[in-house]
Amino acid sequence: MTQTPLPEHPPTAEPAPLALPDAAGARAWVEARTAEGFARVRELVARLREARPADPLTVLRSWDEVSLALSDVAAVGSLWANVHPLLEVRTACERAEVEADRLGTELRQDRGLYDVFAALDPAGLDPEAARLLDKTLQDFRRAGVDRDHATRARLAQIEERLTELVQDFGRTIRDDVRRVRVPADRLAGMPQDWLDAHPADADGLVTVTTDYPDAVPVRMFVHDPQVRRDVTVAFLQRGWPANEPLLTELVALRHELATLVGFPDWASYDAEVKMIGAGARIPEFIDRIAAAAEEPMRRDLDVVLERYRRDVPGATTIDAADAGYYEELVRKEQLDVDAQQVRTYFDFAKVRQGLLDVTGRLFGLRWVEVPDAPVWHEDVTVYDVYDESDLHDGADPDSAVPGERAQPASRRIGRIHLDLHPREGKYKHAAQFTLADGLVGRQLSEGALVCNFPRGLMEHSDVVTLFHEFGHLVHHVLAGRARWTRFSGVATEWDFVEAPSQMLEEWAWDAGVLRGFATDAAGEPIPAELVERMRAADDFGKGYQARQQMFYAAMSYWFHTDRPADLTGRMVELQQRYSPYAWIEGTHMFASFGHLGGYSSAYYTYMWSLVIAKDLFSAFDPGDLFAPEVALRYRHKVLAPGGSRDAADLVEDFLGRPYTFDAYAAWLAR
Template identity: 35%
Template sequence: MEGLRSDFRISTPLPLPRSTASSAPKAPMKRMVCPYMRKSMLSFALLAALAAGAVAQTPQEKIKSAIADADATVGKILVVPDGQRTYENTLGPLDDIQAKLEASTSMPIFMQYVSTDAKERDDAREAEELLTNWMIEFGKREDLYRAVKAYAATNPPLDGEKKRLLDFVLRDYKRAGMDLTPEKRERLKTIERELQKLGTDFQTNIYTDETTVFLRPAELKGLSEDTLKRLKTSNGLVAVTMDGPTFNAIMDSVESEDARQKVWYAYKRRGGKKNVAILEKMILLRNEQANLLGYANTVNYEAETRMAKNSETIAKFYGDLRPLVREKAKADLAEFTAEKRRLTKNTKAGLFPWDQAYIKDQILQRKYAVDSAKVAEYFPVQAVFDGLFQVTQSLYGIEFRERKDAKTWHPDARLFDVFDKASNAKLGEIYTDLHPREAKYNHAACWGLVPRKVWADGSVQLPVAALVTNFTAPTADKPALMTHDEVETFFHEFGHALHNVLTEAQLARFSGTSVARDFVEAPSQMFENWIWDPAVLAKFAKHYKTGEPLPTKTLDAMRKARSLGSGLETEHQIYYGMVDQAYHTAKDGKVDTTKVGVDLLAELEQYPKPDGTWFQSSFGHLVGYQGAYYGYQWSLVYAQDMFERFEKLGVLNPEAGMYYRKNILAKGGTMDDAEMLKAYLGREPRMDAYLKRLRE
């Protein structure tokens, strides 16, 4: 997941959300990532000073000081006479504000995710709220808008990033409603305030939902002892809560179909009908907002800044993808149904949603004999860490040098400088914080912390990223071990880190992962492929006791099992995306979300239609990622298409790595994403590699 970060644009930003990972459905190809949000921020110099006790300001005071500096720059822009406006005194300073603000407000924003101090975390959230409120007002300043319009009216002879910056700033102002009449702007503000409150209520209802299913211990046969110990009991019954780990464990391992069905239904009702009402009100307001701004519907508004551009392109994407995925999904259904009939000794048994994960796990054990716990013994964290560095250093012509004396927020956190091997020039910094602790952010994410910026005097502000995970910590007699899924996650997140620090963008606005949100996951999704390659694993996958390499037959079994159920899982992801599209293209924004969801389920999936659920009440992506869920599959198509070059030239081929570094990672957001991708591929993108991966 690309880390949650403030959307510093000359427009009204979305409220800064918390992770939605826990509400994300299970993904095809083993991994779902959360949607892209712009940067949280960190300046190492400030961090070191704070750690040394040199800065006495409270987090709120730090934010206010940074805002005062930004306001002072705005003041200088505003006093320039319209006839004398230039890039240097009007447009350029807007990017300067972004670069300075992101670098200087980092600590109070980022510490809410990693600090061990409760007050510091609370202060971080308050500081974030101060910054968010300022940014909302900043995006609505009519005086600043008039200054930028006056500069644009001179038809300045800009090119490259500067021309792109002007285009983006003007587009952002339009999307913020600055061209509307005062009455419409006021209505837009009212809608934005109401949507912010409704969105908060919707998410709160999910996270605070206390739905519990009480089952007899005998009904939970197959569930691990560790999971059972974690669950509370009442009057001899086990209280099954609806948190993600518990739900997934039951779906994966409980033998009783009746128990799985009860838990599945409860899970699909989280948030309650109150959230259905909230969602339908949000959909109505979003449609009105889009209409006020001149868009036919919410999807067209959201897609404008993405690669897809409009709802028609997304509809075509799904129209092309669905029949191709259906072939694999039918084969999966036949295999899974046959396995269920074998297990139940019922030749007429059908497959239901609450069966899929359990049946998949049974096939994995019987057909492939893959034991994830034993596989983890070949992946000690430090060995994986070293192997990842070795692979990326060779591929991209870079070198990591740990800064041993760095002051960080916790002893587990480490800092690495990234250098270009050829020139020995420092490119950026990467922090790692790998192990769990109390109150730490409990998923895996990479924060793009400081953007790259080339200042007018030629000096460079270097990019900084932080990779935060929760891999099992070592014990006194055993090193920290990683499951293969965790290794995949590690490579994924490191893909984001490299995208951040290998950027060559001149302007902060286009630094690193500042690409379209339906492309941002593609580079990191692509990098997941490395951990399935025998030559890559040979470098570091060795047993923590004996040093023996991962057995070839084990890896072969893992590779064969990789696409097990991928058709059914992808079809389910298509369903989620098309439901989102249907909600947000509905005429006048009026939609019965439950009926639409049920009708589409009957059309798009092969399961019998289960009645009495309202899954949309807990579909967290419908707040903050509305109209854009398609991006998960969209970016996977591009990820596999880009990987094809490495497959042909070799995943460890430095020539392929440098070509990718220069033509994708270095570009950041400096050019149109579709044009960048086409230039890298040397052709139009296609689905072939994605479909091959789905089927193999």
């Protein structure tokens, strides 16, 4: 029995409602949505099992419907589990995630389904459909579909437990907000607007939390070294001791899963589907970056230590409690950049609007606020996204459907949600969450940006972070006209996904770009010469920052490869080998290293992507970052294809050559 092919252009779905007035209603909505999605999946799967002999394209379309239904359930669950203000709703969403993962594992281990796909003849499929078939068969094999019943059962148990552990690990970090109470007179050095927002209590004490808007400026600006140390230690102790046994179990189960499906370790299993290709290449890459950063690290670290020794005679090392403060002193005293002056140009509201203006102009987009859109919290702002790019000859470069003509100008292509301030129970880092995978003629792309920025003045580093994270959202939206769910949005190899975001950071460093929104209280734009000094100051320390990143990358790799019994001891060893900073006794940074949940052994991704990002940026004219020819070519050749081609091929198509290490090496050395 064969299925009727899905219609090529059914009505485009509206974005799903995401808010209900009370906890019971929200929980019921999540549970009903999950049940409906699973029922749809099982109905489609039942039809698929009967689909033989079958037309390959019909089977793939049906499987894509399964993927879409699962994705829609898991996406809302993943977002709300991290942002919803009500605990019982977050808990319901975590259950929905577990159930979706359980069902996904069940399907990937279904030998009858696998046989349907294995029997398909790829001859006659277009390259993208053939790619989908190949990736689908790989997914089945990686799930252990070819193993015996007992092994498949154990793999299913492991997968479910891994989902729970990652949730527990992240929840512990999210909920573990530590507080340091400090006499008001010991906060000398802090910006006045921060002090105004943190009045002393009846005991004359100011509460400093470990949330970023508190911890980062305190560690940068407070003159009192003991206050800096107390806040730093609290920050580095988040998640401990609760997360240590969770992480130990997590890496052990990942290793067991990998070996059960034929890999020597988790890193090898994980790397198979990434650009790097092999787990053994990860430590080689880490050491290559560490070697390239050695001389720049020593050069700049000596400057910081020299300044530190003026206050602490005889010091030979510096640790994280003092590093940020003394780096800031060097930038202020020797490089003439005062971060407290710089931040007066970066009011949050103006930065947010400036970001929308910059990305709209760069990519041919228009962001239209939807003030009455349902949201999960009053802090969230919602925008519909309209495409206003010049499509020249009428062919739509974003469309993956051969021969499709351009739709009318200013068509709506998606919706975004910005949730940018910290609150209790919310995700503590910064990330883009998918809400809906965009499919051409089927469903609009929808995503959310979740960050933790101050409501008033921002550090410039926060501005850079906002540009970076928004880059993921742009990528998700622009790659939302896919033919297949599997390739929609940020669906490239995982060690490439950071490259477009890292490249977008460059626009947060350009004086001409910043003048459009970086203005002080009097409305004066940030001076170009100040931006030039900021750039020079940012270059200072990039060697030891790269080494710090390699410490994190080494920890993520070796924790999964060695599976040490003493996580703190192994962390200290790796910190001594790679990091420029001495370990602070009694701290356990790994317990709040949230990337160990999602990125597992692949934190090297950030630096791998940065190498590519520097090469991508070399194609742009630094004198005109908005030049439409290169910007739209980048949009159409790198962002819009999503995961429909290998990332290396997308980059080569844009650059006209394979990417190289050269641009990164030149940047690091200068």
